[in-house]
Amino acid sequence: xxxxxxxxxxxxxxxxxxxxxxxxxxxxxxxxxxxxxxxxxxxxxxxxxxxxxxxxxxxxxxxxxxxxxxxxxxxxxxxxxxxxxxxxxxxxxxxxxxxxxxxxxxxxxxxxxxxxxxxxxxxxxxxxxxxxxxxxxxxxxxxxxxxxxxxxxxxxxxxxxxxxxxxxxxxxxxxxxxxxxxxxxxxxx
Numbered sequence: 001x002x003x004x005x006x007x008x009x010x011x012x013x014x015x016x017x018x019x020x021x022x023x024x025x026x027x028x029x030x031x032x033x034x035x036x037x038x039x040x041x042x043x044x045x046x047x048x049x050x051x052x053x054x055x056x057x058x059x060x061x062x063x064x065x066x067x068x069x070x071x072x073x074x075x076x077x078x079x080x081x082x083x084x085x086x087x088x089x090x091x092x093x094x095x096x097x098x099x100x101x102x103x104x105x106x107x108x109x110x111x112x113x114x115x116x117x118x119x120x121x122x123x124x125x126x127x128x129x130x131x132x133x134x135x136x137x138x139x140x141x142x143x144x145x146x147x148x149x150x151x152x153x154x155x156x157x158x159x160x161x162x163x164x165x166x167x168x169x170x171x172x173x174x175x176x177x178x179x180x181x182x183x184x185x186x187x188x189x
Contacts, residue, residue: 001145003030003093010081026078030067032094033140034132034149038125039066060172064090098148102153128153135160170179 005028026145037048046053056058059086061079067090068074082090121127128150132141135156141149182188 001098003032003067003090004028005030005082005086005089007078007081007086012077012080021077023075023077023081026074027069028064028068028074028078030064030090030093031069031143032067032146033144034125034128034146036063036066037146038142041125047122047124055126083133096144097147097151097169098145099151101151103158104152131157 006025007023007028009025010023012023014021015020040048040059043062044053044059054063061076064079064082065074065076129142131153132139132149133138135153137149137152137156141152144152145147
């Protein structure tokens with residue numbers, strides 16, 4: 001589901017040229033997707049999904065540009081007209097899970113920390129594309145909200161490689177099944 005931001009007409013002053021720039025009213029339709037991050041990574045030659053990737057205003061505004069699906073090729077100055085509220089909406093949209101799916105290791109553990117699996121490699125757009133290809137996820141899904149796509153990849157990996165139960169869990173499950181059978185058959189053994 002894309003995000004829509006309405007930017008009203010505005011006038012900016014260019015310090016270098018000592019001229020005013022008129023920015024027309026613009027309706028930005030934006031997606032936080034694999035396609036967006038691949039465009040951003042192509043320019044900056046660094047992984048997007050690492051802490052501090054959007055550490056400068058230029059990098060953040062360029063990512064907003066990469067997220068824009070309509071209009072095509074908007075005036076780059078329109079991004080300078082975004083309000084704090086607009087930026088807050090965009091950041092909330094980027095951070096939204098966009099799914100009802102959760103994983104056992106996402107639940108907060110004692111002390112309030114989430115238990116996410118440790119990444120063995122740096123996640124770049126090419127790694128995610130590789131996972132899509134390996135899992136036979138259609139290329140059209142590159143336009144899905146990125147968090148939803150990553151959840152789908154995690155679901156596919158979990159379903160293809162189910163976790164093995166510990167011996168303790170197997171014994172507990174068998175004991176529960178035996179207890180239920182005994183109760184159903186009114187048996188002691």
